[in-house]
Amino acid sequence: MSKSIGSIRIQEADFSVDNEYQNLRAAHASQNGAICTFVGLVRDFGDKKGVTGMYLEHYPGMTEHSLQQIIDQAASRWQLHNVSIIHRVGQLNLSEQIVFVGVSSAHRADAFASCEFIMDYLKADAPFWKKECNDQGSEWVEAKQSDQDRAQKWSKD
Amino acid sequence: MSKSIGSIRIQEADFSVDNEYQNLRAAHASQNGAICTFVGLVRDFGDKKGVTGMYLEHYPGMTEHSLQQIIDQAASRWQLHNVSIIHRVGQLNLSEQIVFVGVSSAHRADAFASCEFIMDYLKADAPFWKKECNDQGSEWVEAKQSDQDRAQKWSKD
């Protein structure tokens, strides 16, 4: 088994997409042909209207372990140079950044596929739980079957 | 037919991924759940080693027209808030940024699919031509059948 790649951070603090992008770009600089990034944001309409923010809980230790397994799977399936994952926890307001996934590769097909693969498995497997805060109070978000289905579909390819 | 969305820029100057990301994030701020970005970079090994840079030529007018058609197709197929495309032309050195595609949406599936769709059609249809500069001189890059195939595959879905 080759050495694991990837940077994983679970933090309350906000993050800079630019910092992450510049780090991905600087490593393997002359060999990077493609960098794909994804950011998930707190948005106004999920299961209900009037969202004012959310609270994110996680399982320290297992989270990092789970994300590293997802990166390892991606790296064994596609040719990747680097991967960066940041997931915030704690209280987040509307339109704040929740999650960052960035991937650098020689080729765009590998960058796109692996970035989406990592997000799909993060949503299906990584131990995070969202509590949505709205005008009426707060409520735990129900897991969506569609998120399990999206992760499942990668094993059919 | 609904009003076209999207920002298209063809320029010699470098671009700031951070500016583009922040603009995508600011528009429709409370409704954005997902922002996917892609950057293509000049890399060291394409068809041959020793690449020192490249020269990019385009067909002014037709390029913008072609990219707008690609954005319109993406916007009719997925729920998108905004799209930004920047493509550089002229002389570019090794590891410089060539192209940026960024998409904002409520949902990650739409953001990922449309961003990749736009890149695939850009590579297959938009009138840009690359000349690779290496130790021995410079040579026009041959079009790849795989790029045509990747664009084709979207019509099968």
Place this chain on the structure above:
Amino acid sequence: MKILFFASLRERLNTEEEQWQDLNGAQTAGDILTQLQTRGEPWSSSLNTERLLVSVNQEIASLTTEVTLNDELAFFPPVTGG
């Protein structure tokens, strides 16, 4: 054995962690769950869901996974991050 509870389950049980010195004969994660369920409310109804997940030593496990006194177990609802 350390047993952790997360998210909605943690709130309903009003417990985030327990330490057990004795497994009372439990051999699997399912045996532990059964012992928790027999405590009555809110344990019996909160832990009696088809959508309950269990991990053993920070890896997703099943109710048939064998456990020992040194293990870390966790029970939680389906994940919703990202």
Place this chain on the structure above:
Amino acid sequence: MKILFFASLRERLNTEEEQWQDLNGAQTAGDILTQLQTRGEPWSSSLNTERLLVSVNQEIASLTTEVTLNDELAFFPPVTGG
């Protein structure tokens, strides 16, 4: 009619643009191509490729696309941007 050439084709023909005042009977993009090809070298070999693309008024066209004196034609190799 304005006729443009790009990239490797522009270099091989050493021409990036022509202005025609008369179509000499040409009715399609293919007729224009034929007239260009009959000029001899480097035109005949450079324009005699299966992988030549043509646009009419900045839209990808085919050799059967009809053209008029007000049109802008362009010939170029397969694109390689991005």
